[in-house]
């Protein structure tokens with residue numbers, strides 16, 4: 254990155270080449286630069302292709318996590334110019350020209366300029382170049398995006414499936430943010446134990462979705478697969494497998510804390526193992542399994558979802574690591590649409606599908622009239638649907654329960670989209686913000702708090718309104734919302750849709766502290782839509798929630814008593 258920025262600025266060509274070579278050497282070097290620097294920074298110089306300047310910068314970077322020189326350059330030019338360099342065929346020189354001549358510093362500006370025809374007039378650009386830039390922007394855009402965990406999971410399973418047919422693999426495991434169940438994944442990290450790394454890497458490269466091989470060394474290989482997801486594969490020795498799994502699962506912050514704790518104990522921990530330090534002498538004490546690695550540190554094996562250096566080390570010290578909720582704990586689903594509005598399945602079909610999935614109750618919650626795009630329900634249509642529900646419940650005769658619900662819009666001006674005397678006849682009233690998302694923090698907070706104070710409302714759905722990779726959350730004072738939920742005995746939703754997962758982990762942890770019951774909901778718009786509940790459970794685990802913290806692990810009767818009925 255430094256090399257690119259320097260070239261962008263027009264610095265000395267030798268200097269640029271030194272940094273670029275250095276970066277490549279480090280990337281391909283079999284040992285991690287971190288551990289080399291930890292042991293003996295001077296030995297960096299013995300690596301071919303690394304000179305004094307590069308070595309010094311490596312030490313600063315590893316020790317402080319940043320480079321002053323990069324920070325200085327970034328004060329002069331916006332960081333977004335680096336996105337331009339992700340366009341295939343766009344080098345720093347061309348990017349610099351776009352920046353100097355046209356003030357273009359970001360992908361969307363470049364796209365506009367190309368479409369307006371001003372780029373084609375630049376020296377050395379022309380119509381053909383513009384065409385390939387436009388195609389390249391699409392690719393760069395996609396590469397910028399982290400993929401939804403659900404999507405990464407599909408890919409991960411397919412790759413594992415493919416790798417099963419390689420006879421040379423003794424162990425295989427996915428690490429990284431994928432294993433921590435983060436809502437989005439930057440790249441996949443696979444670890445393998447094998448006596449034959451070459452065969453494993455050949456097999457990996459032969460996977461049919463591999464678009465290109467980014468790099469291949471003796472034990473490490475990176476590929477790009479369809480739609481730009483990168484997958485890193487590392488072959489590690491059996492005695493280091495647990496240490497590598499721990500290290501590459503991360504998070505980085507979790508590992509930083511862990512290394513500090515190791516030092517205090519006279520130990521060293523890295524991707525090869527846990528070592529007892531005695532002066533210069535180090536003795537391997539653990540590394541084959543993750544259990545053994547954490548045990549050597551006198552720590553429990555943290556569920557990967559908790560490894561973000563938030564509360565997990567405190568919990569370990571207090572022996573209060575929460576017993577995290579599991580998918581099979583959920584017994585009901587309290588948010589879904591039907592063909593009455595924009596859903597694809599009828600009320601009956603949703604009931605059958607929920608029964609087939611082992612649930613014992615659902616709430617039918619089509620959107621209210623203000624949500625005109627979804628053909629939302631007015632009072633008459635809603636009451637008609639609720640009569641249908643009564644009839645169906647009669648037929649089900651207690652074997653399954655359908656709750657009369659609605660996802661009622663919280664109006665832009667505040668207040669609910671349907672009158673109280675209608676809402677009071679329902680079993681389960683959701684309130685949520687669909688419009689006016691650009692209002693001030695104060696306005697939106699007031700609207701939501703107002704809904705929580707309405708005696709007929711039970712829960713706020715997708716409380717921050719974010720759509721991952723597509724739309725930022727609206728401005729809202731979540732603490733005020735949580736306080737209002739506590740004061741009024743209301744619940745909050747964790748929407749399990751992979752694009753929402755809202756509330757997020759930090760909010761969920763806060764809700765747990767406030768003892769606000771969370772409901773994990775599918776917000777299904779079809780029968781298949783019910784299957785997303787599992788992603789909500791993973792997000793709940795990241796927030797440290799137990800089954801007891803989540804209302805729809807309990808019977809409907811128990812939820813009624815939470816609601817004070």
Ligand code: DGT
Nearest residue numbers: 429430437438439440500501502503504505508509
């Ligand atoms: P991602 O891929 O951006 O969604 O996030 P991760 O967490 O999978 O990050 P990634 O793929 O860069 O690296 C995987 C893990 O390897 C990371 O969680 C922790 C570990 N790791 C990588 N680089 C470093 C590092 O420089 N220092 C430390 N302590 N750990 C690192």
Ligand code: CA
Nearest residue numbers: 429430440441
């Ligand atoms: Ca990763």
Ligand code: CA
Nearest residue numbers: 440441442485
């Ligand atoms: Ca990686």
